[in-house]
Structures are given as structure tokens and as C-alpha cells.
Amino acid sequence: CHDKYGRDDCGLCSLSPQKREYCPCGRTPIVEIRKEVRTSCTDPIPTCKNVCGKVLLCGPKDKPHRCMQLCHTGSCSQCPSNTSINCRCKALKKIIPCKEFVLYSAENPYLCVRRCKKLKTCQNHRCQAICCVDEEHVCMQICGKKLNCGIHNCDRLCHVGQCPRCLQASFDEQYCLCGQTIREPPIPCGTSLPPCDQPCSRQHSCDHPPMHSCHAEPECPPCTVLTQKPCYGAHEIRSNIPCFLNDVSCGRPCDKKLLCSVHRCKRICHPGECLVNNASCQQPCTKRRVGETCDHICGLPCHGDTSCPKIKMVVTCSCLRKSSEMRCSDVEKAYQNLPCDVECQRALRNKKVAEILNISYSSAVDAISYTTFLKNKVETDYKEISDIEDTLIELVHDLNAQPNITSVSHSFPPMHSEMRRIIHEYSGYFGIETISHGQEPRRNVVATAKRNVSYVPAVLLTASKKNAATSSTSLSSNVITPSKTLPSIQKNFSWTENKMQQLQSVGKVLKRGFKEPFVLQK
Template identity: 35%
Template sequence: MKVEARCYCGRVGRQMPCYERGEPKQSYSPTENGCFEGSFSCDQLCQRSFDCNVHKCSKPCHAQDELPSHCPYAPDAVTHCPCGKTPLDTLLDQPRQSCEDGIPHCDRPCEKLLPCGHLCRAECHIGDCGFCNGTIDVSCRCGRTSTRSVCHQGDVQQPLCMRTFQANLSCGRHKCGEHCCQGEKRAAERQAARRKNRPAGDSNSIEPEHICIRTCGRPLKCGSHECQQMCHRGPCGSCPEAIFHEISCDCGRTVLQPPQPCGTRPPECRFNCRRRPSCGHPPIDHNCHPDDVACPKCPFLVEKWCACGKEKLQSQPCHLQAAHCGRPCGKKLKCGKLCHRPGECEDVGLSGKHCEQVCGKVKLFCEHPCQNTCHGQTPCNESGTCPAKAIVSCPCGLRQKQVKCLASGSNPTPSRPEIKCDDECLRLDRNRRLAAALNIDPSSHTNDHVPYSDTTLRLFKENLAWAEAQEREIRVFAKSPNEVRMRYKPMTPTCRQFLHVLAEDYGLESRSEDVEPYRYVIVFKGPRFVSAPSKTLAQCVKIRETQAAEATATASRSQSPLLASVNDPFNGLLLTSPRFGLTVEEVKSALGGDFVSQPSIHFAVSFLPTEEVLLRATTQYSAFLSPSALGQALSSLRPRLAKTIERTDLAGNILLCHVDSNEHVSRREDLSKKDAAGWSAVAGRAAARSGTSTPTEEPPARGTGRKLLGLRKKTVDKEEKPWAVLGGDVEC
């Protein structure tokens, strides 16, 4: 609604909408000598004279007072110079008399605050300050570069550098590509936080400059429309369009009524297909299907002639296009070969056709078959190099490599790379010479040693397929001379445990890094690594199964195997639960000082299939040391060896045993039985009885009639018997 309104100075009046009026103010009109209410500014200069009637107000339209304003240039209003730093009394000899007298200036700088924030550097002056002449550092929009420029008078316009930012937008498909991007710094911080696996924020954490506003435009699942949403991550949603016509199956008996979402496929029909096979046989019952899906093949058996036309085959499937008898055609071609099938070779009596089979004749220089097309009875063309593969090996034949033959008529013996024997070749040659010296047949010799721990074999059997793949990968890593470190993907704790124990069996170093669920395993070669074990985990599992079967069969054949050899004295020592990776040299070096105490006995160290270490005792002076005496010597030596084994942690325990010539343990020490049998048990029980007998009182002294209490005959320390150290706990 329009109303009558008047400006604050009273010179302009007009009709204007009510909502455009400003704050009502009381004002005075000198021409009308009365007050009125002003509601807007006319933006004209006031031009009302001050009380001096010389100067006029230069302010824009404002509310007026009844009395004119005091002149701002009056002597009582101006007491300092224009900059306000120096009083006029120090600049003038006599005070100003009227507002028309000039206002003197001082020699100091103005230093009034300019709109740009700097101070005015001009000399003291009247009126407004001029433009700022200072210089400032202006950075570009992305903040990577800065330049020195004249002050922008408070309105700083940031320049653009030529750097193009290539960060991904919010959709992940497009890049920024803008010169001097304003959000580059925040995008770099966001990407750094993502690389450090910090928790990702919501979608609003992406800076506004890098929100992709393009249309997605990817084809939807319906195949007829494109996604019209703003570019986004992940798959597009369903098509929002609808279909307003019926959707039926191929036979038309199953129909979906409209409306249906765009992309709806024809419904599955439960009725039988109406198509009839072209062969004329009855059709097979099957559901209705589209035209691009073929009907099932005809299963009826019929008689068909073979491709060569010599035999009529019975019970041939009807859907076969051609039947073959599998015998050669028998017709001789011009090239000398026998035809196999019409169309492949040259038919007898027809001209213009040639045999298209491979020649297959042995070449003259390299003895490889000729791979050219059949050329009849003419010699093979060997002017070009032979493309076949040839095998080059080291002198011992272990290391082999496939190279191109490259033999030709002009170069019958081409130069080929020379392969030298490596450490593995030398090791196998040493083993062959050692087997020849010891009369060992390598073909019949079996090694049942398992180089893997029980934990490794157990974890291998729990996840067989995955563990075999990891074993192949770590074998390739172990054989590669250039690879030193290998990192696996994050996996479960059980899988990481398998990799750790497998690396320990290989002599490799391993460790786990990061936190769940991103924890992964790193395997690297350390000073302990020599080479990969010769046996695979699958082979060792079979060896363990074979050993368990043999042990079960042996136990079933003999219910009490120890009774048959009760009277056999001990002739060896057995180390049970030996340390992993223990060698014969380590056993000899650790127990050599104890073996010196029995110079007449020689100990042979060997490993049994049961993962126990056998110390078989033999003597060169059998005439002077009987089997029973040998057993007594071993019994006296056992405590000393037990202390050494406990100190060096070679094995879990040491037992006395009896072995035959084939290193089969027929009897071993049983520490679980308290009531032992044999002469050593008798001696043990006798010692126990003597040790536990209660002391008896001495007979009273004669003649005095008094009894001496606490006096006993002093026992004499006798020489300890060899079997006394057994404590009666050994079954002989």
C-alpha cells in the first residue's frame, strides 16, 4: 500500500510503498517554520547554513533541529591542527577571531587510519585523506605463491597462479582441473588424513570447491536411460522411469500388467516351450524361454554314416552334426601321406588343392620336426633359423634352461648361453660321492626326517588349499636371489600364525605390523636363512601318517614288546623331545666332555624316525667289558648327562635303552613305574629298606646299670654302588 512520505530534510515528498519507509524521525522545516515527521532519506546534501551564516552543512539528508547547528570552523570548535596533534596556540601568534580565519597546519604526518587499515603518511592536511601508497604481500588464491603489490585500498583482489590442481572430486571420477584452486590446502589435508587411516568424516567434510556438480550420465541397469542425478560414488540407483505397457514371456501366456519399473525383465513362464525340434523327434519337456536361449539338444539315438563314408555307426546322438569312426581314411595323397578327413588334405584325383598338414620331417641340422606346411617329397627349407625350443644344462645336468634353437643351414651350431654349476650342484655331487663311499643306494634309501614343526603341520591340514598356495609363494621367494623382503596382505590371526611358524621352519625372519583388522605379516631373509627345505608340507604329512600307521601296526602285533627283552641289558641312551633343528655336531660338542669320562665306550649319534636321538654305546674291548658291565657304566653316566642336557636345553629327557643291530629300540627305561623288576630293582628296594629302617636303642652298658641315650654306632660311608643312582625306579 502506498502512503504519503517526506524526507528528513523536508525538501522531497512523494508516495511510496509502506514497507520502503525508514524509521520515522521528527524534523524541522525552516521554510515552513514548523515540525514534521520524516521517513526516508533523499540522499541530497543538507546545505543548511550554520549559525555563522557563512558555511553550510555538507552532510546528506538528515533530521533537522529548530536552531541551526554550530559552525564546525568556529574558533571555539577548532583548537588543534587538522591532524589533531598540535594545538593552535603553538602555531599562531594570536588566536583566530572568526570561522573564516584559516586553520594552520603542522609539519607532522597525518597518520589517520585509512579504510585499508594503513596510516596516512601525508603531511597534516584539511579534508579527506588521499589514496594509500603503501605496498603489501598479496598471495594467490591457493596460497602457494605471493607477490608484492601496491595497497588495494582495503579491497584485496587475490591473483590466480598457473598451477592446476588435480585432486579427485567428491564423485571420485572427475578431477578438479582448476587454476589456483581455493580449496587445495583443505583437500591436501583431507587426503593426508585418509592415507594415515584416520576415521573418515561424513560427506560434508569435502570442501565445497570439490563437490562435483556434473550429471552422472552413466547407463542404468534398464539399459534405456542414463542416471540424471548429480555425479556420485558407488553404483547408480534403479531407473525412476516406469513402463506403461504389458510385459509378457516368449509364448505370451505369462503377463505382467503395467505400470512396471523400467528395466523389468520378462517373467519366467511355468508353461512348456512350444517349439518343435527340426529333426522331427518328440520335444523334451522344458519351460518357456527367450529366443536367445537354445532348446535342449535332442537325446535320441540314431544311425549315422561316418565322415569318411565307410561305416555306418549305431547309437549316435541325434544332435551330432558329423560322426567319426576314428580310423584313417586310407587314400594316399601326392605328398605321400594318408588322408584323414575330407577337406583337410588333398583329395586324390582333384587338382588345385594341397595338403595342409604339418610336414613333421626331422631336420638335418638340429633334429627338430619341421613345422612348415607339407611340401611333399622336396627337402625341408632350413635357410631360416629354427624356432623350436632347445634345452641347455650345466655340466652335471641339474640346472636347465630353455632357449631357442636358432640352428639353420648357414649356422648349424649357434652359440648358446653357458650354464655353470651352483652350490646345489656341488652339494648333490658331494652326496653322491658320500653315498658311493658308504655303499648307499640313493634310489632305495628313504629319509623320513620331517623338517617342519607339529604346529606347522597341524595348521597346514586345517586349511589345505590356502596353505599350499602360501608354501609355493614362500618357496619362490626363498629361491629368488634378488628378493629380500616380502609383505602379505592383511589376514586373520590363524593365517598369520601359519606364516610365522612356516618362516621359522625355513630359517626366515618374520614379524606382524599394524593393528587389527589391517595387521599383516612381513617375511625377510636374515642371517639364519640358508635354503628352503627339500620336502614339501604335503610330503611330510604323508610321512607322519605312514609313521603313525606303522606304529599302530607294531603295537597290534605285539601287545607287550618289552617283555621279550627283559633280560637284555641297556646298550644305549635315548634323548626324547629334542630341540628343533638339533644336529649331530651339536650333540657331540655338548656331550663330548661327559663322554670323556668313559674312554673305553664310543657313542654313535643318530636320529630315529620317532624324532628321538639315539646315543648307541659300543666298545673296542668287548672281551674286557661285558654287556651287563656296559649297562652299569651307562647307568652311572646317565645322571651326569641329564644335568648337561638340562643346562644346554638339548632335549626334554634322557632314558636308558636297548637297541638291536638295525637301530630298533626293543626296550627303554620306564620312569612311570615305581615297582621295578630285575636285579637293579632288588638293589633299589634293599637300599630303600635300609634307608627307611627305624633306629633301635643300644643295649644298656654293663656294670653301671645306667642306659646311655642318644649314643649310636657311627656309620661308615661305603662306596656307592653303580646301580644306587637309579633309585630303584628302573625296570630291567
């Protein structure tokens, strides 16, 4: 019997002929299928040829799946279809086989792997539940923070705000540290020691009488009695120094002997070692080079008791154009100077010609030598370099025209790296400082001319290009040849103009005070 659960009388069997008049699918009467009449519940129930069609547990709620087998007895087999299912928090929707769908129920819901991450009521912890559907996330952790007494911990659930004051109490008497003052119980937990008016009875680092009362703080206030104490280097005894101060500097040089045994410390009176971090003495050596051909002071960084190295001197030629460094012992062998070369002779000749013509002359004319990069660029980018040159000259003139300022700046427009390099290198010949700003491709250069530093060079880069061939021809002749057109010069020309006509073979002449140099015409 399928309906008997420990009862003696279970009633009429559900498979009895009186209760089962139709086939298992419920569409066809049994009498139409089987001629023999069932007499007991143990007789088999005949099946028809129709599809079962019973409603299964899978499929959508409005259109559930049905059994597709022919009419049969017993439970229906597993559905071969798929069913869409939502997780408990409705964040995930998934299609799964019907045989898996029937395993889930309200007591055993389908769960996604998404964690809640919502703040709990304590506003400190977050919910870590998977596929959470709770509307209020109550934190169930114990607070556990130290209470105001500093001894006990909070035993409430994790909460917002401060913990309540400790409710524990002591029923023992409480004394101050010196034992002169007493507080009667009950004493709430965390109560500080009772105040006491008696002098502090603790041990102190000095022998002065205490100026403060008995206290509960672990450290005593500093002693402020004025005393006399020596400075760091024991140079003098300082007066009116509070007792608690142990660091006293007199402000004088330390003057202690250093480890090199040669110099003394020049630092202001200080604590600790004179040379920190095992540093070596860097003061200049003051020994004289006795026994050598010279009698110079060494001047090199301190090298202790070791012998002084050879010192170098600057030696020049007779016209002071060339210079070089030589050791003292080699100067005498070189007859105290350097020999002049062809460039020295050319510079001397040009200087004498300038004196004859009564015009100003600067040795910078012969000393200027532009870099190979600038010489190559002036051949290919003459117009751009000419514009840069005009800007730099104008920058120097603007500075000279305003005596009340010390510097003038100019911001060039953004340009590529090669043009910026031209500005950086060419500005050096003007004594102008340059710096780049910004990021590519909007990077630009800012040039700054400074008073008593910036100037216009005697020979400009563009002038050196225009007169390169003429200059090489005239310099090789070693003579200043007057122009053939001198006899035809009109009488109303000034003597200065005639002198400048004579210099036309030298090339371009820069007239100070003008932006552009001018060329003497033949």
C-alpha cells in the first residue's frame, strides 16, 4: 500500500478499480482500452497511444514544459530541453538543462558568484555574502575597541560612533603616587589618580628642589632653574642656561684638531664629531713647496702628511692670445712662455691697421669660431638663422635701451628640435641664456639677455657666410690693398667713410648699435 504511514486502516487504495477509471494520462477510459475488468489494485493499468502531456516542473511559468512520452505509468522521465533561470538576487540570468533546473527550489535557490559589497549598519564593514537579497545588512561582528579606560574592550555589536564609557568599577581605595591623597570607592574604571598638592617625590636627574606638585604623568616637567653650563667644545661657560638644556653652543669656531693632524675644524661650536660619516678633510693644503724650483702654496684638498703633487700654472705667449697649463717644474724649461703662431701674427696685423685707421678693434673678431653644426645650417637654413639672429640682436639692444632693468626675455614660437638646437648654440655667442619649455610638439625656447653678460658678437654667423670667400682671399694677401674706386670717391664723403672703404677687402664690418651689419661697397 502506497498510502499507509503506520495506520491500520489506510482506506481505499489509489490504484483500486473504483478510483482508477482512466489511463495514466487521463484521456482514455480503461474500459475502452481493455476489455477485461480490473478487479483489484494490483491489476496493471493499461496505457493508451496518446502523448502523456503532463505538466513538468521546468519551463516558463506561463508555459511550462510537458511530458512528450506516450502514456505511461509511474513518474515522467527527465525533460531534455533547457530552461532560463534567475539567481536569487536577480543579477544573473542563465539557461540551464531542465534536469538541473528541477534541482533548485525556494529552499535551495540558484546562486550567482557576485558578492554584495554593501556597507553594513556599522558603516565600517561590508557585506561579503554571495547573491545577497537582504534589505538591511546588520553587522554581527563584536566591536572589540578599547574603551575610555584603556583596559577593557567594547562588547557591543559593531556600531557607528564612539563606544560607551566603561561601566566597570573598582571597590578598592585609590592613592596618589606619593600616598598622601586617597580616593574612596567605588571608583569608575579609567579614573585618573587623585590630584595632590604635595611636592613631587620622584627621583630627578638634577639636585634642584622640585618646583612642581605630585602628578600622575610618567615624565616630570623639565627643570627650569637657570644654571651655568659649558658649550659643546668647552670654549667657555655659558650663564643663564635652563637646567634641562644640555645642548649649548657658544657660536665660536670649533677649532678642534682634525684627523688629518694638519687642519682645525672651522665649523661653529657643534656636538659630536667634526667630520661626520667618516668624511675626510677637504680644506686646502697650506704647505709651501720647499725644495722645488717654485715656492708656491699647494692649495689642493688636504692630503695629510703625504708630499704635495705637482701644481699647474697658466703660461701664455708674448701677445697673450694663447694660453696653456704647465707644471711649475716645466715652466722654466719652456722659457716662461709659449711661441706665437700665424693666428697671433694676423691678429697683431689687424690691430695695427685698426690703430692707423683710428677705428675700434676687438680681439674677439679673430677669436670667434662657430661650430660645424652652425656653419652647415647657415648654408641650408639661412633665412631661419637670419630671423633668429635679428631677434637676438634686438634682445640685446632692448636691454641696453632700458638701464633700469637687469634682464630681458624673449619666447620663441614652438619649433622642432634642430631649430631649438640652433637657438641654444647661437645664443651662447651672444652671452644669452636659453631654456626649453613644454612638451613635444609644442616645445619652445625662452632666451634671456642679462646686463653686463650679453653682447652682440663682432662677427655674426650670417656675415661669415656672405664673406667666406672674400675673407679667405684678403687674409692670404697679408696686405690691406686700397680699392681701385678710391680716386672716384666724391669729395663730400667724410674721412671715416673713406677709411671704411679701404677695409672693403676684409669683408663685412659690424657697426655697434645697429641690428644688421653692413657691407662696404666697392
